[in-house]
Amino acid sequence: MNNKEQIFLRSALTLEGAVMSSANVMPWFWSRQDAHRFRLEKIPFSELSKWGFDADTGNLCHESGRFFSIEGIRVKTNWGSVPEWDQPIINQPEIGFLGFITKKIDGVLHFLVQAKMEPGNINMIQLAPTLQATRSNFTRVHQGKSPPYLEYFIDRSNSKVLFDSLQSEQGARFLRKRNRNIIIEVEHDIPVYEDYCWMTLGQVLQTMRHDNIVNMDARTVISCISYGGSDGIQVTQGGLGASLLRSLDPLNRSEYSNEAIISWFTEQKFKYDLGIERIPLRIVHGWERTDMCVRHESGKFFSVIACAVEADNREVSSWTQPLVKAHQQGLIAFVAKEFKGILHFLVQAKVEPGNFDVAEMAPTVQCLTGSYEEAAPEDRPPFIDYVLNAKLEQVCFDTLQSEEGGRFYREENRNLFILAGEDFPEEVPENYIWMTAAQLKEFIKYNNFVNVQARCLLSSLSFI
Incomplete structure (x- = not known):
């Protein structure tokens, strides 16, 4: 029980924390919402403070040149049924921190979780990593306070790094955006500020069964955790928990070797073209700007809106900013099937305009x-x-989960995990492949292989 994979697994199997009982997790969460004052109001673009449309390009930018901007891109690709289109996209070239501080309490690893307000959140607050900050935030471009616990991630001389990697953000909304996903462990006592608490990984995973409680940033960091085999640790006999654990064991046989998966993935990136040209927002074809939004002329897809925000527990108590608003609920789903007793996930190579390298590994749907x-x-x-018509007994996970609330306005997707029946074909389209959970976890260790939707959905699966 000395390696970190086993330490993470024990935490994932522990539902009663040493600091907070599971029965108190949700009451504590709602108490943090009640303890603060939040306000969000949609406003005309003309009422944005320190933001505006550039006179030449029409791009929506902050006067500092920092944070992010809304620009235009022209996309040309041979992937999918639409070969060319224009769209607005978020350009945020700086890399931010998404990080958990962890500590063993009574021998079990606990995560320091934050009840964090983001303007676009459903519920206004959601459970977040210990630190969630863009470079503009933690360098205090907003002239506000520094984020709590930042110093532990800047100076790691008194901590141990358990995971540290750059991970991609939504390729359909961001232009080549990445964040640093990091988990550190401390041995000494640290202060626990208001709106923070220690929870086991098992408690966090159980909370993900609720709609729109654990935010996207927490889910993507948790997805980076590898568990390995159980090595004698007792888990629920039978059912999804045991199947998932077998799938997470890299020693168990997979349908395709890692080398075969790399070859398949390389072939997909070789086969598909993705041409991205940055263009001024004012000339983006098929989109129009009104006093209140930038939207597609069909009324579909998404729009860009402006909001005024007040929050008494943020580094700055009031501000205005643009947000991206989806017009419909989305769907994210993994289909899984057992091969020789080992659970495999059906993964697709998906091309999105904001990807760093043409394609990333994505969920089945x-x-x-x-x-x-x-x-x-x-x-x-x-x-x-197949996903939408799955029988009730095939559905192992079904919740609504939000996208990141700092840039997206109340955007949520239905997250599904479906166990395929015997009727599901083993042969799949050439841009799909069967992978074990261990293989997905292995590729998550590296940059720009597994997309944020696949990571977040994978993180939601628990053993109990």
Whole structure:
């Protein structure tokens, strides 16, 4: 029980924390919302403070040149049924911190979790990592306070790094955006500020069964955790927990070797073209700007809006900013099937305009808007009808989960995990492949392989 994979697994199997009981997790969460004053109001673009449309490009930018901007891109690709389009996109080239501080309490690893307000959050607050900050935030471009616990991630001389990697953000919304996902462990006592608490990983995973409680940033960091085999640790006999644990053991046999997966993935990136040209927002074809939003002329996809925000527990108590608002609920789903007793996930190589390197490994089905509902049969995403028509006993996980609330306005996706029946074909389209959970975890260790939707969905699966 000395290696970190076993330490993480024990924490994931512990539902009663040494600091907070599971029965008190949700009451504590709602008490933090009640303890603060939050206000969000949609406003005209003309009422934005320190933000504005550039006179030449029409790009929506902050006067400091920091934080992020809304720009235009022109996309040309041979992937999918639409070969060319224009769209607005978030350009945020700086890398931020998404990090958990952990500590063993009574022999079990606990995570320092934050009840964090973000303007676009459903519920206004959601459970977040210990530190969630862009470079503009932690360098105090906003002239506010430094984020709590920043010093532990800047100076790690008194801590141990358990995981540290750059991970991509939403490729359909961000232009080549990455954040530093990091987990550190401290041995000494540290202060626990208001709106923070220690929870076991098992408590966090159980909380993910609720709609829109654990934010996207917490889920992506947790997805980076590897567990390995149980090595004698008792888990629920039978059921998804035991199957998932076998799938997470890298010693168990997989349908495809890691080398075969790399070759398959390289072939997909070789086969598909992705041409991205940055263009001024004012000339983005098919989109229009009104006093209140930038939107597609069809009314579909998403729009860019402006909001005024007040929060008494943030580094700055009031501000205005743009947010991206989805027009429909999306769908994210993994289909899984056992091969020789080992659970495999059906993974697709998905091309999105903001990707660093053409394609990333994505869930079986990923539709960030509900536009598929009106699509012709030949244009509907593969396997979407299988997912939507799955029998109740096949559905192992089904919740609504939010996208990141600092940039997206109340955007949520239905997250599903479906166990395929014997009727599900083993042969799949060439841009799909079967992978074990251990293989997905292995590729998460490296930059720009597994996309944020796949990571977040994988992080939601628990053993109990």
